[in-house]
Each structure stands twice: as C-alpha cells, then as structure tokens.
Amino acid sequence: MATKIDIGITEKDRKKIADGLSHLLADSYILYLKTHNFHWNVTGPMFQTLHTMFMTQYTELWNSLDLIAERIRALGYPAPGSYKRFVELASITEEDGVPKAKDMIRQLVAGQEAVARTARQVFAVVDKANDQPTADLLTQRMEVHEKNAWMLRVLLEE
Template identity: 85%
Template sequence: MATKINIGIADKDRKKIADGLSRLLADSYTLYLKTHNFHWNVTGPQFNSLHVMFMGQYTEIWNALDLIAERIRSLGYPAPGSYKQFVALSSIPEEEGVPKAKDMIRQLVAGQEAVTRTAREVFAIVDKANDQPSADLLTQRMEVHEKNAWMLRSLLEE
C-alpha cells in the first residue's frame, strides 16, 4: 500500500501536474534525441559551429530530463520512460531521415518552441495548484528553450 502524500497539493491537482510534466518530459526527450541525431549527422559549411551548438543543447536537455522525471516522482506518480510512451505523449514529430543543415535548424527551432509551449500550458495548472517547485522548474525550462530557439532562429537570418 502506498503512503499517502500530504504536501499541500490536492490529489487531483498532483495528477494533473504529473500528467503535464509527463508531456514535458516526452517533448524534452524527443527534442534531446532529435538534437543529438542532428549533432551526429550535420554537414555543410556550418558543420563545426552547428556540431558544437547542438552538443551544448542536447547536453543541457539531457541533464534536465532527470529533474523533470524526479518532480513527477515527487508528486507520487511514475515518470514515463519508454519510447512508446514518449511518442504517445510528445508534440514533437520524430525525424527519420537526415535533413540539410538549415532544415535541421528549422526543426530544432520548432522543437524548442514546442517544449516552451508545453511548459507554459503546464505552468497554468501548476500556478493554480500553488505548486512552487514545479513552477520554478517550468520557468527555468521555458527560459532555456526560448533562448535556444532565439539562437537557432538567428542562424536562419540572411
């Protein structure tokens, strides 16, 4: 029998928050995988700068995955952890081919923006439930992904 959780957040709200954070985890993992894939496979005149940039971004996302999953666990729910679950929960489409560098950048902008939107949607639930630790986590994630999207978008300007 599971021990009752009494942290000042109603059971129904903890469930809603955990579900939202599970979507954030799935989006983040999918973006991590896509960014790592592009790091391995990028070619062209911007190879070195993109290779390094993508590595910095996927490393940061990798480190955040644990924070998101552990917050879900702190709320009393299991964190999703399979590709099947991530595909079902993620709003970011997988890439099966090897696009050109500019298309990689476009896809990563879209992915960074998607993670930001998911975090912002979950923030409304978290804020209403008075869940400051989740709000702090979401605020940090939005800041990182908005900045990454801006940096990637800058590469697309002529």
C-alpha cells in the first residue's frame, strides 16, 4: 500500500499538475527527437552552425526530460514513457522526412514555442496550488524554449 502524500498540495491539484507536466514531457520528448533527427540530417551552407546548434538544443532537452518526469513522480503519479503515449499527449508532430535546412529551422521554432506554451498553460494550476518547485521548473523551461525559439528565428531573417 502506498504511503499518503502530504506535501501541502491537494490530491486533485497534484493530479492536474502531473497531467500538465505529462503534456510538457511529451512535447519535450517529441521536440528532442525532432531536433536530434535534424542534427543528423541537416545539409547546406548552414550545416556547421545548425549541426552544432541542434546538438546543443537536443542535449539540453534530453537533460530536461528527467527533471520533468521526476517531478511528476514526486507528485505521486507515473510519468508517461512510451512513444505511443508521447504522441497522444504531445502538441508537436513528429517529422519522418528530411526537410530542407530552413524548413527544419521553422519546425524547430514552432516546436520550441509549443513547449513554452504548454509550460505556460500548466503554470496557472501550479501557481494556484502554491507549488513552487514545479513553478521553478516551468519558469526555467519557458526561459530556455523562448530563448531557443529566438535564436532559431533570427536564422530565418534575410
């Protein structure tokens, strides 16, 4: 029998927060996979810049997955962990082709912005529940994704 969780957040709020974090985890995982795919397959005159930038971004995303999943667990709920479940929960679609470099950048801008939006949607519940650890995690994720979107977006300017 599981021990009751008494951390000052109601079970109902913990469930809502865990559900929101599950969407964040799914978006983050799909974006990780897409970014890694593009790192492997980018070509063209921006190859070196994009290859390096994509590696930096997918490495950061990979490291964030554990933080998000462990927060879901700390709230008392199982973290989703299958491709099938991630696809069901994510607002980002997978890419199974090899787009041109500029299209890769556009997709990654959209993906970075989508993850920021997902984090922001969960924030209202987290704030109301007085859940500072999750608020801190979400704030950090929004900052990273908004900055990444900006850095990618400037590469599309003429």
